[in-house]
Amino acid sequence: MSTPLDMAQEEYKMDMTPMIDVVFLLIIFFLCIDFKILEAKLPAYLPKDKGSQSFKVEPQEQLSVLILPTAEGVKSPRVANRTGINPETMRPYPMKITGHKFKWQVGPREITDLDRLKAELTKIANDKSTWQKDKDTGVLRPMDVVIEPHPGSYYDDVAKTVDAVKAAGFENINFGGGLGAMPKK
Amino acid sequence: MSQALKDAQQNVEMDMTPMIDCVFLLMIFFVLVIDLSQQSLEDLILPEAKYQQPDDKPPDVRPIINVLQNGMIVYKGKVWYSPAEHGTNYAPIMDLLQYFKQSIKLDIETKQIGATTVGLVNDPVLIRADKWTEWHYVGEVMKQCSQPKAAFWKLELAMSEKDKELKPKPSGN
DSSP states (O other), X not given: OOOHHHHHHHHTOOOOHHHHHHHHHHHHHHHHHHHSOOEEEEEEEOOTTTTOOSXXXXXXXXXXXXXXXXXXXXXXXXXXXXXXXXXXXXXXXXXXXXXXXEEEEETTXXXXXXXXXXXXXXXXXXXXXXXXXXXXXXXEEOOEEEEEEOTTOBHHHHHHHHHHHHHHTOOOEEEOOOOSOOOOO | OOHHHHHHHHHOOOOOHHHHHHHHHHHHHHHHHTOGGGTTOOOOOOOBOSSOEEOOSOOSSOOEEEEOTTSOEEETTEEEEOHHHHTTOOHHHHHHHHHHHHHSOOOEEEEEETTEEEEEEOSOEXXXXXXXXXXXXXXXXXXXXXXXXXXXXXXXXXXXXXXXGGSOOOOOO
């Protein structure tokens, strides 16, 4: 036989359904958000006056940063046992490379460590004696940097370099070299 | 009005929870499915960069060149250039750049450079390449961009806020 107190307790039972609904919705939301591509970008410039030789361009000093691959590395499938063409997307299955190594050459100095590269570039960027007048505004600023990836360089190598150059305080980044394919063994 | 009817009216409260649930589900569905700005992005693992500008408010339509690991150049799912098929004939890359100029509203400035009249594009072209794409493929795209016929001089290199390759992926088979 139920007492009045039991009946009152029964009436105040919390309905958990909306809370579970909301929790599920939040789980779905955050799972889906992770699949969205969150990207970033690094600006760079190409010469504007390409293909015209009828006027003289004043030579401008640029800081050359060479990317020199030292070890090609070993390719393996990014997802185990997945090689060749993906029949669903008709795109090749991506590979990953382990053991790829490279070094930088800034002027005469060879550098193998990213932090040292940043330090070296920051030192040059802060040295106002190397600053040059902007062609358009006439304001003094750090000289332009030209990144020269040698054959065998990957996009990742260049990205790390551009990142270090930007971090050092250089504004204008150009690209040179690197059009040769990976040297055949 | 009788007391009983008044009580009945007070007790009839609509439960809004299922409706709110449905609205949220529909919102999530449409946000994820009808995101046109993601349509031209290939599934690539981008290199990680620390000092990049976040690409938080991209325009709906902009020139994007996806460079796959094997050098294939893709825009909106269509393969424009494939090294296996086209080899050293880079005309399809130029065709893609011309297509951008015709189909996307870009800031194009007509400029006399030396003896040549050039339609200089002041909007950037976003280059997205996989982190293990050989650089010379990207370099070739840049070379084509800088030709007077294309005259794209501003570039953006797509990076990732974190290296997604480091995240362990489930192995198949």
